[in-house]
Amino acid sequence: MRFRNVQDVTEWGLCIGCGACAYICPENITLVNVLDEGIRPKLTQSPCGQCDNCLKVCPGINVIHSTERDRGNTIPDLRKSWGPVLEVWEGYAADAEVRYAGSSGGLASALALYCVEKRKMHGLLHIGPDDNIPLKNKTVLSASRAEIVARTGSRYAPASPCDGLSMVAAAPDPCAFIGKPCDVTAVTLARSLKGELVEKIGVTIGIFCAGTPSSQGTLDLIEKHGIDPETVEEVRYRGKGWPGKFSVKIRGEAAPREVVSYMDSWGFLQEYRPYRCHLCPDPTSEFADIACGDPWYRTIEQGEPGQSMALVRTERGREILHGAIEAGYVILKKADPSILEKSQRDVLRKRGAVWGRTLAMRIFGIPTPKLEGFSLFENWRRLPFLHKLKSTLGTARRIILRGYYKRRKTDFANRI
Numbered sequence: 001m002r003f004r005n006v007q008d009v010t011e012w013g014l015c016i017g018c019g020a021c022a023y024i025c026p027e028n029i030t031l032v033n034v035l036d037e038g039i040r041p042k043l044t045q046s047p048c049g050q051c052d053n054c055l056k057v058c059p060g061i062n063v064i065h066s067t068e069r070d071r072g073n074t075i076p077d078l079r080k081s082w083g084p085v086l087e088v089w090e091g092y093a094a095d096a097e098v099r100y101a102g103s104s105g106g107l108a109s110a111l112a113l114y115c116v117e118k119r120k121m122h123g124l125l126h127i128g129p130d131d132n133i134p135l136k137n138k139t140v141l142s143a144s145r146a147e148i149v150a151r152t153g154s155r156y157a158p159a160s161p162c163d164g165l166s167m168v169a170a171a172p173d174p175c176a177f178i179g180k181p182c183d184v185t186a187v188t189l190a191r192s193l194k195g196e197l198v199e200k201i202g203v204t205i206g207i208f209c210a211g212t213p214s215s216q217g218t219l220d221l222i223e224k225h226g227i228d229p230e231t232v233e234e235v236r237y238r239g240k241g242w243p244g245k246f247s248v249k250i251r252g253e254a255a256p257r258e259v260v261s262y263m264d265s266w267g268f269l270q271e272y273r274p275y276r277c278h279l280c281p282d283p284t285s286e287f288a289d290i291a292c293g294d295p296w297y298r299t300i301e302q303g304e305p306g307q308s309m310a311l312v313r314t315e316r317g318r319e320i321l322h323g324a325i326e327a328g329y330v331i332l333k334k335a336d337p338s339i340l341e342k343s344q345r346d347v348l349r350k351r352g353a354v355w356g357r358t359l360a361m362r363i364f365g366i367p368t369p370k371l372e373g374f375s376l377f378e379n380w381r382r383l384p385f386l387h388k389l390k391s392t393l394g395t396a397r398r399i400i401l402r403g404y405y406k407r408r409k410t411d412f413a414n415r416i
C-alpha cells in the first residue's frame with residue numbers, strides 16, 4: 001500500500017512519535033500525546049498539500065542503512081546484529097553530579113556537555129520533564145551545564161525530540177542531539193532532506209531502547225501505588241544511583257518518594273509499549289555517531305556508582321568520544337565487544353523476531369515499514385525454534401484478536 005501522509009502511518013500503527021513530521025510540515029501537522037498510544041501527528045487540514053515530505057523523514061516507515069555505512073572499518077562480528085561499531089567502551093561521566101544523576105553512568109550527558117563547553121556547540125537538543133504537566137516530556141535546547149544536568153535520566157514515556165529541529169536549524173552554531181534510536185533515524189532522514197540541518201547537527205548521541213511505553217503506563221503505575229496523579233509534581237524513572245528508582249515528588253512534600261525499583265517499574269511499563277516498537281530493527285542506535293546503553297553483563301551491587309557502555313559508530317563519533325576523554329569529561333576504558341551481547345540479550349531477541357513479525361503482517365496484507373540493511377532474516381534464523389514460531393504465529397494471533405488487520409482511527413480527544 002502507498003502511504004499518502006502521516007495519517008496513514010498513524011492509522012496503521014506505525015508511528016513512533018519522534019516529531020520529525022511536525023518539524024518538516026508545521027503548517028499542517030500538530031502533535032498530540034494520546035494517552036494510551038503515544039505522541040501522534042494530527043493533520044490540521046485534510047487533504048493536506050501535495051508533497052510527501054512528512055513521509056520522507058518518517059522513521060516509522062523508513063529505517064534503511066545505506067551501503068557505505070559498512071565501510072570495512074567496523075567490527076565484523078558485530079555488524080549483522082548490532083550495525084556498524086568501530087569501538088566499544090565502558091565508563092562514566094567524570095563529573096560526579098552528572099554520573100549520579102544520569103541513567104546509567106551519565107555518559108550521554110557528559111559527552112553533550114563536552115560538545116557545548118569545549119567544541120563550541122550552541123546547545124543540546126533533547127527532552128526533559130515538562131514543568132507544567134509532570135506526566136509529560138518536552139523538547140528543549142539545553143545550552144548550559146545546569147540545564148543538561150536537570151534533564152539527565154531516561155524517561156519511559158512518549159517524547160518527540162525531533163519536533164525541536166527548527167531550533168537547531170536557527171542556532172548560530174552546530175548543536176548536539178540526544179534521542180532514542182528512532183529519533184536519531186529521523187534526524188538522519190531530515191538532514192538529507194533539509195539543507196539547513198546539514199552543518200547544524202554537530203553530533204548525534206543515541207540511547208539504547210527496548211520501547212517507549214504510553215503515558216497511560218506511568219499513570220497506572222502511579223495509581224497502583226496509591227498516589228493521586230493530581231498531586232504529582234515530578235516523576236523520575238531512574239538515575240540518582242544505578243539503575244535508580246522510579247520516584248515521585250508529591251506537591252507539598254519535602255523529598256521525592258521512592259515508589260518502586262527500576263526493574264519493577266520497567267516490568268510494569270513495558271506492557272504499554274506500542275505495536276511499532278515490536279517491529280523495531282534498531283534497539284542500539286545504529287544511525288548515531290555514538291550510542292550509549294547499560295552494561296548489564298554483570299551483577300550490579302547495591303549502591304554501585306553508575307556505568308555506561310558506549311559504541312562508537314562513525315568517525316565523527318570517534319573524534320568526539322576521544323576528545324571528551326582527553327579533555328577529562330568522561331572516564332572510559334576499551335571493552336571487549338562481547339559485552340554488548342551479554343548486556344543486551346533481550347533486545348537482541350526482540351530484534352531477531354522482527355522478520356517473523358513482519359512476515360505475519362504481510363500475510364494479512366498489512367503495510368509494514370521498509371527495514372533494510374539489518375540482516376533481519378539471518379537474525380531471525382538464529383532464534384530458538386519456539387521464538388521463531390512465536391514471532392509469526394503470536395503476531396498473527398495479535399493481528400486477529402486486536403483488529404490490526406484494519407485501520408484504527410486515533411482518538412485525539414483521549415489526550416494528556
Ligand SMILES: Cc1cc2nc3c(=O)[nH]c(=O)nc-3n(C[C@H](O)[C@H](O)[C@H](O)COP(=O)(O)OP(=O)(O)OC[C@H]3O[C@@H](n4cnc5c(N)ncnc54)[C@H](O)[C@@H]3O)c2cc1C
Nearest residue numbers: 102103104106107108109127153155207208209210293294
Ligand atoms: C524508552 C527507553 C528505553 C530504554 N531501553 C533500554 C534498553 O533496552 N537497554 C539499555 O541498556 N538501556 C535502555 N534505556 C536506557 C538508556 O539507553 C541508558 O540508560 C543509556 O545508558 C543512557 O544513560 P546515560 O546515563 O548515559 O544517559 P543520561 O546522561 O542520563 O542522559 C539521558 C538522555 O536521554 C534523553 N532521554 C531520556 N528519555 C528519553 C526519551 N524517552 N526519548 C528521547 N530521549 C530521552 C535525556 O534527554 C538525556 O539527554 C532506555 C531508555 C529509554 C528512555
Ligand code: SF4
Nearest residue numbers: 015016018019021058
Ligand atoms: S514516526 Fe515521527 S515522522 Fe513518522 S508519523 Fe510518527 S511522529 Fe511523524
Ligand code: SF4
Nearest residue numbers: 182209210211277280
Ligand atoms: S523500540 Fe525502537 S521504535 Fe520503539 S521507541 Fe525504541 S527506538 Fe523507537
